[in-house]
Amino acid sequence: MKVMLRDPPGYFRHLHVPTAEEIVGKVLRRYPELRAKSKRTRDIINLEINRVNLVYQIIIDKMSFLDKLPPPEAIHPFYLELASLTVPYRKYWASVKGLIKLRRKMKEMWEDYRAIVRSAVSLEEAARLRREAVGRALSMVRRSSGAFKTIRDFKYAIAQLPSIDFEQPRLVVAGMPSSGKSSFVKRISTAEVEVASYPFTTKQVHVGHVDLKKYKLQVIDTPGILDRPWEKLNEIERKAAVAIRYLPNVLLFLYDVSDESYGIEEQNTVLENVLKIVPKSKVVVALNKMDIANERKVKLAEEYAKELGLPVYKVSMKTGEGLEEMMEFLVKKALKDFVSEKGV
């Protein structure tokens, strides 16, 4: 069985990945500090060897982070795909492999230069070889600055993601912009999410928690998505798509049935798209904003959801109407799916 990282964001947060400039800078700072013991030829040759050693040692030490980087297979696809919106994970792993190769080459060069500096026939030759050894090492690091940057960017992309505990149940909230997703999450969980009247208020996936008796339910707020095919979504909407695809034990789809809302047909299309990537059995529909509902919209949305065979609740995130009953149902459904997923 492959080993998965338990908390990739936490793991990457604690991992230092240097820049190429940082490594070169440290070499250039430390390197002039070395002195010969005396002016004897032997001590000066030793100094040159020590300089070569110091430079290669620093670079190789600074690259030890490579041994701590997980392969893509060890990172849950939820994180992998979200991070890949910034840095494709294949590019990350190619950079890691490139730097591992560079380090191997560097170790070989170190061996070689150590031997030839030691057997130099004159001080001038020793100095020339040392300069060459250092110059080549530094230019190799500089030339790889792109790979260091890619790995750093990937690290930050993962580190800023919310941690999901796959050993606990998950409720994902989805719907068009302004349908009330964040209002719901804010109302029922610990998440401090932003609620506002303009669309695309939520730009990231957020997680709040609800304490149940035996479990902790994770409630996942997602950005709004529009009624267009998955391939056409913008970067913010894609984040929602990734959460919708990989996280739900249960998915709550919100309709906005107020006068101000998008048309019901558009909202239907979004629901249809969701159903392309989430099994129907996990989906629950809520008609939100019942306190200011447009009755025609309520009727249309309800008919459509029922046609699809989905459970429908009528709620208001503002007044709290209908919420308790719906939550009870969602929790039960989430736990049932979670338990069968775990096979316990």
Ligand SMILES: Nc1nc2c(ncn2[C@@H]2O[C@H](COP(=O)(O)OP(=O)(O)OP(=O)(O)O)[C@@H](O)[C@H]2O)c(=O)[nH]1
């Ligand atoms: N009257 C009324 N207003 C609501 C209700 N639910 C949400 N709102 C309002 O609708 C607006 C959008 O709510 P949000 O919770 O930010 O919606 P969202 O789905 O998270 O929106 P995005 O993050 O942009 O996708 C806010 O002004 C809310 O106060 C409701 O049940 N009744």
Ligand SMILES: [Mg+2]
């Ligand atoms: Mg929101």
